[in-house]
Amino acid sequence: MHAQATAPPEDFPELVLGSEAFEDGADEEWQPGADDEDGPAAMWVTPEQEAAALAALEAEEAAADDYDSGDEEGGSSSSTPRAGKRLPAEVRCFDTARIYVKGGDGGRGCVAFRREKFVPKGGPSGGNGGHGGCVYLEVDPALNSLMTFRRQVHFRADPGVPGQGSDMHGAAGKDLIVKVPPGTIVRERGAGEDDPPLFELLRPGQRALVASGGRGGRGNLAFKSARNTAPALAEFGEKGQETWIDLELKLVADVGIIGCPNAGKSTLLSVVSAAKPKIANYPFTTLVPNLGVCNLDYRTTVFADVPGLLEGAHAGVGLGHQFLRHCQRCRVLVHVVDGTSPDPMGDYRAIRQELELFNPALATKPQLVAYNKMDVPDSSDYWEDVREQLAAEGVPHDAVFAISAVSGRGVTDLVRAVRALLDTLPAEDELAAAEQEGRDQQTAAAAPLPGRRDTDAKIGEFTIESDLSGPRVWFVKGAAIERFAQMTDWGYYEAARRFQRVLVAAGIDSALRARGVQDGDTVVIGELEFDYDSDHSEAGMYDKWYRARREAGIVGKGQARWPHVTG
Ligand SMILES: Nc1nc2c(ncn2[C@@H]2O[C@H](COP(=O)(O)OP(=O)(O)OP(=O)(O)O)[C@@H](O)[C@H]2O)c(=O)[nH]1
Numbered sequence: 001m002h003a004q005a006t007a008p009p010e011d012f013p014e015l016v017l018g019s020e021a022f023e024d025g026a027d028e029e030w031q032p033g034a035d036d037e038d039g040p041a042a043m044w045v046t047p048e049q050e051a052a053a054l055a056a057l058e059a060e061e062a063a064a065d066d067y068d069s070g071d072e073e074g075g076s077s078s079s080t081p082r083a084g085k086r087l088p089a090e091v092r093c094f095d096t097a098r099i100y101v102k103g104g105d106g107g108r109g110c111v112a113f114r115r116e117k118f119v120p121k122g123g124p125s126g127g128n129g130g131h132g133g134c135v136y137l138e139v140d141p142a143l144n145s146l147m148t149f150r151r152q153v154h155f156r157a158d159p160g161v162p163g164q165g166s167d168m169h170g171a172a173g174k175d176l177i178v179k180v181p182p183g184t185i186v187r188e189r190g191a192g193e194d195d196p197p198l199f200e201l202l203r204p205g206q207r208a209l210v211a212s213g214g215r216g217g218r219g220n221l222a223f224k225s226a227r228n229t230a231p232a233l234a235e236f237g238e239k240g241q242e243t244w245i246d247l248e249l250k251l252v253a254d255v256g257i258i259g260c261p262n263a264g265k266s267t268l269l270s271v272v273s274a275a276k277p278k279i280a281n282y283p284f285t286t287l288v289p290n291l292g293v294c295n296l297d298y299r300t301t302v303f304a305d306v307p308g309l310l311e312g313a314h315a316g317v318g319l320g321h322q323f324l325r326h327c328q329r330c331r332v333l334v335h336v337v338d339g340t341s342p343d344p345m346g347d348y349r350a351i352r353q354e355l356e357l358f359n360p361a362l363a364t365k366p367q368l369v370a371y372n373k374m375d376v377p378d379s380s381d382y383w384e385d386v387r388e389q390l391a392a393e394g395v396p397h398d399a400v401f402a403i404s405a406v407s408g409r410g411v412t413d414l415v416r417a418v419r420a421l422l423d424t425l426p427a428e429d430e431l432a433a434a435e436q437e438g439r440d441q442q443t444a445a446a447a448p449l450p451g452r453r454d455t456d457a458k459i460g461e462f463t464i465e466s467d468l469s470g471p472r473v474w475f476v477k478g479a480a481i482e483r484f485a486q487m488t489d490w491g492y493y494e495a496a497r498r499f500q501r502v503l504v505a506a507g508i509d510s511a512l513r514a515r516g517v518q519d520g521d522t523v524v525i526g527e528l529e530f531d532y533d534s535d536h537s538e539a540g541m542y543d544k545w546y547r548a549r550r551e552a553g554i555v556g557k558g559q560a561r562w563p564h565v566t567g
Pocket residue numbers: 259260261262263264265266267268278279280281282283284285286287307308309372373374375376403404405406407
């Protein structure tokens with residue numbers, strides 16, 4: 001902010017503080033004619049004004065209840081239980097994100113004619129525009145959250161390069177590759193949890209096309225035909241596909257470590273793997289699930305340490321329970337019980353209940369219990385007692401382990417037991433299963449993404465709706481005809497004429513007539529709007545095109561040549 005205050009006065013109108021106090025005051029202070037060299041550069045904004053502006057901005061930000069308005073500093077906010085939207089932004093955003101993706105527009109085609117000495121009537125030589133770049137999501141195993149999407153939500157691939165004269169086609173736009181963590185699920189905007197996702201990205205390097213680039217427009221070379229050897233028209237490039245998509249992260253781990261806050265879950269992860277999660281003696285140290293890879297007896301097991309769970313988490317107490325979704329992919333749960341807690345069994349039951357409330361399938365996952373902090377006398381005194389009570393609840397003795405995560409005592413036994421338990425489970429590989437589903441989804445994904453134009457659509461496939469209540473309006477809807485309208489470059493009379501001919505050939509004109517269209521009615525095709533005219537004679541069409549051009553104030557430029565083709 002301070003840097004902005006000292007910026008040269010010319011920059012002032014661009015400042016986006018959006019505060020009344022700031023703008024009003026600054027207007028009085030800053031004299032456009034004043035010599036900048038006189039006095040300090042920041043004189044045109046007083047410190048009071050800046051403070052007032054910042055205060056207003058902060059108030060505004062606090063009021064705006066959007067994604068980024070949470071506290072980033074942690075501090076008191078992260079240790080007090082908060083519900084719903086007022087959770088720290090970190091917690092709200094790490095495992096879900098909504099992003100905007102747009103493929104690059106195709107480059108426009110070119111109208112050019114070959115002009116060379118000794119080559120009379122060289123013919124058309126305008127090249128096609130390049131294809132727009134596509135947006136892909138790609139799995140990057142180095143990522144473990146969707147946090148990056150807090151900084152950037154808009155992703156646009158490069159447009160195609162326009163075609164040029166001398167038969168030069170434009171280059172294709174560069175694809176944009178957006179990195180996502182393994183376990184990212186892609187859904188249509190606003191789709192529910194139960195709707196089939198568009199993609200599930202699990203394996204490193206796996207890619208999904210989320211927004212394809214537009215086709216390049218054809219240049220006049222492409223329109224050359226035996227009948228029209230000197231076409232004076234070209235197309236615009238097709239617009240790139242654009243859409244909003246929801247991302248959700250479900251970590252891919254074999255083992256989920258769950259338990260109350262401060263039970264020692266992160267400590268356990270840090271001793272079984274090389275992960276270095278934050279460990280501290282207060283609840284909710286962990287806000288974002290951590291992954292760790294454990295290598296024991298030449299076997300690799302991935303552990304996930306999720307934030308602590310409290311009784312009432314399903315109702316948003318503590319950090320809520322949303323992160324439990326990460327455990328849905330885990331095959332085994334390790335439930336860490338804090339031996340130093342005043343009521344270890346109460347903690348245990350509370351967590352079991354929260355699991356049940358979140359998802360009954362999670363509560364039936366195989367689980368091992370780790371009674372932690374055995375190095376503390378308080379805790380070891382109660383160990384036998386807790387063990388018996390757990391047995392009474394149906395947790396056999398061999399599924400309960402006494403450990404001290406800090407010293408590492410008992411941890412190896414626990415990990416071996418986890419491994420053994422994993423081995424007894426059906427060899428069904430979660431990834432393979434998900435991928436199997438993924439294969440089925442490939443077909444689903446082949447269905448058009450929201451906002452996508454179906455490239456296979458036929459020009460004759462359209463529907464007509466009308467609104468004759470006020471000014472008479474006809475809406476012609478169809479993927480192919482809308483694309484055609486968008487790509488038509490009205491700057492060329494021939495393009496306008498071609499459009500008119502296609503309307504007739506595709507049966508749109510006759511369909512409109514059958515429905516009772518009248519001259520002067522408005523016809524809307526995609527973003528194109530024009531007045532209907534039944535006069536399809538060459539002179540009539542030219543006249544209409546010329547009038548439209550003049551109304552738009554572009555007469556004199558462009559290709560107002562007529563009649564130049566005798567067909
Ligand atoms: N004495 C003793 N302290 C332990 C043991 N394991 C963890 N602690 C301590 O317990 C505190 C909490 O440990 P964390 O690993 O951060 O606990 P957590 O379950 O990840 O907590 P949250 O992330 O806040 O839910 C830390 O001060 C650890 O040093 C243990 O075996 N013995």
